[in-house]
Amino acid sequence: MFFGPTSRKIDHRDQPKGSANRQDHQQPGPRISKEPTMRADISYNNIIDGEEFVRAQKAADDSAGLPAEQIDTESFYVTQNYEKYSQENHDVWKILWEKRWDVLEKQASDTYLAGLRAINLNPDRVPLLFGTVPDPYDSTKTITGINEYLRPLTGWQSRGVPGYLPAKAFFSCLSRREFPSTVVMRPMDKIDYLPEPDIFHDVFGHVPLHADPVFADFLQTYGKAALLAGPEHEEALARLFWFTVEFGLISEGGKLKVYGSGTISSHGESEYALNAPEGKGGRDNGQIERRPFDMDRVINTPFEIDHFQDIVYVLDSFEQLRDAMNDYANRVIEDSTANV
Secondary structure, rough: OOOOOOOOOOOOOOOOOOOOOOOOOOOOOOOEEEOOOOOOOOOHHHHHHHHHHHHHHHHHHHHHHHHHHHHOOOOOOOOOOHOOOOHHHHHHHHHHHHHHHHHHHEEEEEEHHHHHHHOOOOOOOOOOOOEEEEOEEEEEEEEEEOHHHHHHHHHHHEEEEEOOOOOHHHHHHOOOOOOEEOOOOOHHHHHOOOOOHHHHHHHHHHHHHHHHHHHHHHHHHHHHHHHHHOOHHHHHHHHHHHHHHHHHEEEEEEEEEEEEHHOOOHHHHHHHHHHHOOOOOOOOOEEEEEEEOHHHHHHOOOOOOOOOOOOEEEEOOOOHHHHHHHHHHHHHHHHHOOOO
């Protein structure tokens, strides 16, 4: 399935084949959609109830038809009512963290791990985005929001949204160094398979890399380019996001490491990406192609979403990704100017 400026939402599908070992079955990719409502068959608590969330979702939906310069991202951000998180919510966060952490220390990019420490993510509780609140486990202490650590490093912020955003709204956020993060936390009965984004996937999977200046520059440039891109670039940009932000690998110190959120948040995906035998990839054949990153090859590689990724691209460094994105953004600018 294609995600990009004309995408359908990427959540409502069956559990992928071969995914029984995944620790976090939330389907990867940005929450971009023309149908933004949350699943009716999943019992969320009241975190996203209220008029503010209805107004924010409507503003996000309406932005799909606006010129990029008229999109007001503030209109579809919401308050994270931290006191509404239940004990179950915090327990689910802790369980998911513990399932991933032991292996991530060995599998994840050093840049990701450094970012996770820099924004002070806590393994015991749902993260606060802004400000300070009483610690739910110790009322004599307070919790500080991750943005208080993130903004001074790169200018990025994680901003609460009620659900799915249209593509143009999502890209507009990225262009402003704002990452839309769903504030809901999956319920315990959906802990192993959630077909739509939640705060664990969005914050644990994505946000630590935003603390790195090089990756931060890449992602903002991606957002700016996507806003300007004509139809001829939509598929290419979707593929670039998929093979980097979602499922990218990087070589560090002679070892392969994961950095894409789809592998960071999924035990099965990360194990397959790093340890499956090298060979011609194919559906369920147990082999994977690990290709050196090359922008032109990446944007011409189709992807499939219903099984473990059998083609991945390996960066030499995040500088390589940033520089390639800058070059591609110049192509988008030239084409957009030529089409005026």
